[in-house]
Amino acid sequence: MPIVFDQVSYSYDEKAEASRRRGIMARIRKENRADVQDGAPPEKPAWGSTAHQAWALRDVSFTLEDGEFLGLCGHTGSGKSTLIQHTNGLLHPTGGRVISDGADLSDRRAAQRCRFDTGIVFQYPEHQLFAETVLADVSFGPRNLGLSDEEAVERSLEALRAVELDANGIADKSPFELSGGQQRRVALAGVIAMRPSVLVLDEPAAGLDPRARAEMLRLVDRLHHEGMTVLMASHNMDDLARLSDRILVLNRGSVFMLGTPEEVFSRGDELRSIGLDAPFAQNIADSLRARGIPLDRKLYDIESLASALSEQYRARNCDGRAEGKDAEGASGNNRSDGTHHA
């Protein structure tokens, strides 16, 4: 079920803008201006003619392909969360269209259908936990789908297993007794219990300690490898480089880059020009390259960089030893020559 963004623009000020324009039209009508027809649409402001903040997305086009892991990054305020809320019709474009499974999400019924298939995990989803028990919280969505109690519980237990929580141990606990990492996984289970085929996550590892972060990201990676399509916003370039098939970079609401991690992170200077950066290992590789060390991969992570450097070190040492041997051989010959001559 690909999700197609077709020149999507979004303004949070749309309502305010619409009412301002209605006011202007009313005033014009009152003044009986002959050159304005009743109901004539007022002109929309062009991009840039209003404050940047008014336009959260500008002409964004891309397709979230079936089965892919698309990373989403951009500086604070670049439009990641706004884009995410367009993936299942929570927000409707001010201009352009979002097509999911062939249906335009501006159609309310299409948006409702899509909400079951595209699950969004918002930033800090644990803040939305509310029920008295973990099971009640996770089964809230399935119950809302109109499933029987039995089916809702079955789905919830399955979802708790999918997020690697021990359902027997925690189903009857209050979610608020759990650790931050566990609470977040309960929130994720609530989305998974709807059995979506597309999982959209807004900075799922933000604010977790290193261990919980690693667990959460491993979990997302596993869900992707089990067949889920994933769109994940993150500020962490190392995570995006490691997990994504492709990366979409937003800058001030527009698509700045879209490509494989290799393509995107080989353009470190351009990323830095919009306040982003390449992954840590990639930056080290770039500065080593600048000092003449031959590193030919486009994208390095810590492991691949360490192994490339250790190979080079070994190769140099071997060469060094070989050279040493040659030198030794040569002086040996001299010695033997000397001996011979002696």
Ligand SMILES: Nc1ncnc2c1ncn2[C@@H]1O[C@H](COP(=O)(O)OP(=O)(O)OP(=O)(O)O)[C@@H](O)[C@H]1O
């Ligand atoms: N509810 C809102 N009302 C008005 N403007 C908003 C609202 N939410 C976001 N914006 C504005 O829209 C733009 C995009 O914000 P958005 O939250 O989508 O960015 P983001 O990339 O998710 O940022 P962050 O990395 O901080 O989460 C920003 O200029 C922001 O100030």
Ligand SMILES: [Mg+2]
């Ligand atoms: Mg955000």
